Structures are given as structure tokens and as C-alpha cells.
Amino acid sequence: MTKIQDPMLSFEEELNMYLAGNSIDCVIFGYEHQELKILLLQWKHHPVWSLPGGFIRKDEDMNKAANRVLIERTGLKSVYLNQFRTFGSVARSELHKNAQFMRLDLFKKSEVFSAKTIAWLTKRFITTGYFALVDIEKTSPKPDFLSAKCEWKSLKDTPPLLLDHNDIVQKALEHLRIRLNYLPIGASLLPHKFTMQDLQKLYEAILQKPLERSNFQRKLLKLDFLNRHEKQMTGAANKAPYLYSFDMIKYEKLIKQGIGFSF
Amino acid sequence: MTKIQDPMLSFEEELNMYLAGNSIDCVIFGYEHQELKILLLQWKHHPVWSLPGGFIRKDEDMNKAANRVLIERTGLKSVYLNQFRTFGSVARSELHKNAQFMRLDLFKKSEVFSAKTIAWLTKRFITTGYFALVDIEKTSPKPDFLSAKCEWKSLKDTPPLLLDHNDIVQKALEHLRIRLNYLPIGASLLPHKFTMQDLQKLYEAILQKPLERSNFQRKLLKLDFLNRHEKQMTGAANKAPYLYSFDMIKYEKLIKQGIGFSF
């Protein structure tokens, strides 16, 4: 028979396996209904939201830890995942500066955690931010041990987040925009087949500005990494759009040297 | 009277002030004699070279720690300094995989450090790489406590470095190239006044490819952030080049949105 453990106890025991003082946080980007979204967790017994994150095992590469978090929250392997910045200010560990973020006080009061665990969790942490690009349709979000919900939230109405997580999201977005031409945006965020409008709206969502339809189409087709498929009959009273998919070999070749977008 | 301490003892005592498990390493770029250079340290009693680095004080922002290292090694304040990547693989802490890198064994044998200090120094570290852009002429390199030399070395003949420091330099270079248009390359690496050829050679050194002289000049002048000054009489049998300097207000404005270079 398998030994049944108090899950809270095992969580506390597990902390010994992890490096103290370092964590990782993931900004997982998805795209749905013409909006950029990120995956967020909501704590148990408390309305505050946070980024999916975790700690680094003593024998585990930091990148591996980020990948583990991604797999655990989304069920997805082998998607685009990369670190973008490390957050190491002293201020970020001041957990109690905002009453909204007192989730650890909550745990403290409820005596769920031992004093030792609380001390471990509330000391100074340096966290490395990772960002991932995933196809929302393929994900099956799962909360972690400390959370009640794990949901996709539109970037436009991101709630106030734990600690400095709002800053982390901001920096991830900047990174996304600056490195746009070096990231497999389309192939990661869209389903296998998509319309030209889908692709354009995605770029518009990231760049936060409208793009000219006909020029966008001409440019993308000229880059020669899209395969055109059958038309998509929508039932609407207008011409049906073609479906496209990426020729991944050509696409990745271009991504490496930086696609020459200059919108 | 000031108390005179055994310097080695104070170094060991100081370690208590620092976060255990995190470090920072700086790739400090300079430009001299038409070559890109980086600042390196050579260990005492041992030929191995390494990047200037340091630890993070328990009450110190990580960025501050990087700035402290930069100031201590170069004497320079307020230069361009930014983190570019964090290195967190388990493998990087395997200090002894290469006989060339056994400087800690050396210290061990010479019994310079206590067993406790050696344990502290040889445990797993996650290091954050920073890169800086400085004007070599303004620097006065100083070795740190563990080093005998602190010198500018041409990137072309970088010696084998401690641990994964060669990888760190590589990643810093990639970062430099990809973010070229967002970094104050010229104004940071060149002296106040310079010729157009100096600037072109700098870009060529970074991009590793020749640029067309007349087009480079036309493009840079059109961007309208260079002030033209008197000619520089070199004594050579040819036309003397103008000296230029940056109009920092216009320059920084352009840098923020990404200079439209597309060489």
C-alpha cells in the first residue's frame, strides 16, 4: 500500500530539497479571442492572484525548474520557454507592505505552516522570470498546491498581483516586443491552422497598434514561410478566408536571423 | 588608531554579509585600437583568468552589487550597466572538472582558507551576468582581493576562463549584437570626440562584417545626433577627417525607440 501523507506536511518536508533564496516565475502567454492572455493562479482562502512559479531543486538546473513549472501548470512540454530577466531587489521581499498581499499572514494565523516554514518562505528571494508562448487550446491549466484556481486572464484586465509580479509581467511584455522578430510568435501562440486575420490581430495585440491589412498580407506571404490551405467557410455573408499554417523549417530559419519585420 | 586586521581573515568574516548561493559576474566591454575588449582578472598564484564578479550583500539590491563591482574594478560610476542573463545550471558549480580551473584546490593546499570558507565558495552558485559599456581611457583597472592582475584583453584572444565564464562572455556578445539598436554603443565606448572611421570600425567590430564607408557616413549623419567639430590633422598624406561628438539628448531619444540601423 502506498503511504498516505499529510499533504501539508509533505510540502514542508519538501522545502529541504530546494535552494533557499532563489525562485522562478513564469509569464505564460497565450492568445484567444483576439486577445493576449497570461496564465495566473489564485491563492486558496484569499483573492490575491500570482504568477505560476516555483523553487529550484538542489540538483536541478534552473531552466529545468522553469520547465517543470510549465508542465505542471499547463500539461505542455516542448513549447517556447526562455528566461528574460532576474529580479533581485531587496524591496521585493517585503511581503507585508501591502495589506492585499498578506496571504502568508493568513497562513500564519491559520497555523497551517510551522514557524520554520514561514521563515523560509518569507526570507529574501531572488527570482528569475521566464516567459513561455503556448497555444491555449492545447493547455489544461491546473492549480498548484497553494492555489485554488489556475486561469487564463486577459492582459488588458490583469488583476493586482502578489509582490512585484505586475512588474514582472510588464518586463516580460517589453521583452516580447523588443525581441518580436526573434521569437516564434505565430507558430507558438496560434493553433496549427489559422487565417491571415488571426495572425494580424495577434501582431496588433502585441504591438498595440493597428496594421494595414493588405500590406501585412503581402509582406507575410513574401517571407515565404506560410502554407495556404482550403478556405474556411464561416457562414458569414462575405468572402471566405484561406487557412494558413507555418512551414516550420523555413520559419525557424528566419527566426534565428531575426525576421525583418519593421511595422 | 585604526585596527589592522589580517586581510585574509576579514575576507572570511565578510562572507557572512553575503547571500550564499548567488553571485554576479560582469562582462565589461571597452574599445581600443579598433578592437573590442573585455576586462579580466588573473588569480594570484595561478594563471587562470576570470570575469570580474562578486557576491550580493544581504541588504543590497542585486543591481547595486553589480554596480559596486564595476566601480571597484574600473573606478567608473554611471556608465551603461545592465543584466543580460542568469546562469543556473548545476554543471557550472563543478569547479574541478578541468584541471586548469583548480584555483580553489590551490587555496586549499596552501591552507589560506578555512574549511568552512572553502565549503561556502565551492557550493552551487547561481550567477547573474551583467554587461557594461565603458570608455577604456577613463578606467583605472584594479585587481580584487583574490587577483594579481586586472587587464583589458582583446575579445579575439580571450584566454580560457574560469568555470563557464567563456560561455557568459559569448552570451553577452549575442546580447550586444541583438540589442545593438537599443544600446548607447558609440557614446559609451568611444571617447568624447572621435572620427567617423572610429565609429564605423566599432560597429564593424561588433557586427563582425565590413560596412560600406560612404553609406555609413550618410546614414549616421542623417540620424542627426552627431555634432561636427574641427578637423583632426594626423600628419598623414591625406585629407584630415572631422571629429564628431554625440548630441546626447537627441541620441538617447533615438536609443529608446531603437535606432533604425539595419546594416
Added chain:
DNA sequence: CCAATAGTGTCTGTGAGACAGTATGCT
């Protein structure tokens, strides 16, 4: 027929790249 969206064609301005031509400083 009309309305709405998809897709293609055309014009203009800008700029990169190539290269020719002119200017200047020294022997």
C-alpha cells in the same frame, strides 16, 4: 441586387547598397 470581408494591384516616398566623382593634406 447589396453588404461585408478577402485578396490583389498600383503608386509614391524612403532608404540601403553600389559606386563614381570631388576635396584635402602631405610628400
Added chain:
DNA sequence: AGCATACTGTCTCACAGACACTATTGG
């Protein structure tokens, strides 16, 4: 004068941006 390097002008091609035109789907 001659040489070497600095600087400027010109030509061509590609492409971004604006916008007009055609095609297709269903009411």
C-alpha cells in the same frame, strides 16, 4: 604632381505605406 584618405553625389532596387480595385460569400 601624385598619392592616400575623407567626403559628397547619383543611380538602382526593394520595400513600406496608402489606397483603389477585384473576388467571393451569403442575405
